Amino acid sequence: MLRTASMIMIAGLLAATATPSAAESRKKPAKPVPAPLIAQACSGCHGQLGQGLKGTPRLSGYEKDAFARVWSEFRDNQRPAATIMPRIARGYSDTEVAVLANYFSSIRR
């Protein structure tokens, strides 16, 4: 129940924070994905609200530009110590990364 309620809240937050300009500035925007769904792919490891779990860093309150920068570092194999994120990072378009960055930065820590 609580979980459903928080997902609805997340959907609300996303709707409020998704910036069309971020999507428009991309050359080849991906088909828009409902943000709460793509964020679900992170929750098993990073926690339901990105609070971080044992062994994974906190994503809630993560500054947007830093998020995008870290993401490209994963994607471009510039973080040699990384284990799983380089593989995960390659699966997301720039538009989706912007949506994720918007979402996680909007969560209060």
Ligand code: HEC
């Ligand atoms: C299988 C577990 C797993 C999943 C799923 C996962 N992560 Fe991660 N994440 C990690 C681990 C472990 C690290 C530490 C770096 C590494 O070892 O790859 C990490 C690191 C990160 C970092 C870097 C934080 C920092 O400051 O160093 C970001 C950003 C991040 N993940 C975002 C995401 C997002 C967004 C998703 C969902 C699309 C996601 N992760 C899905 C396990 C996961």
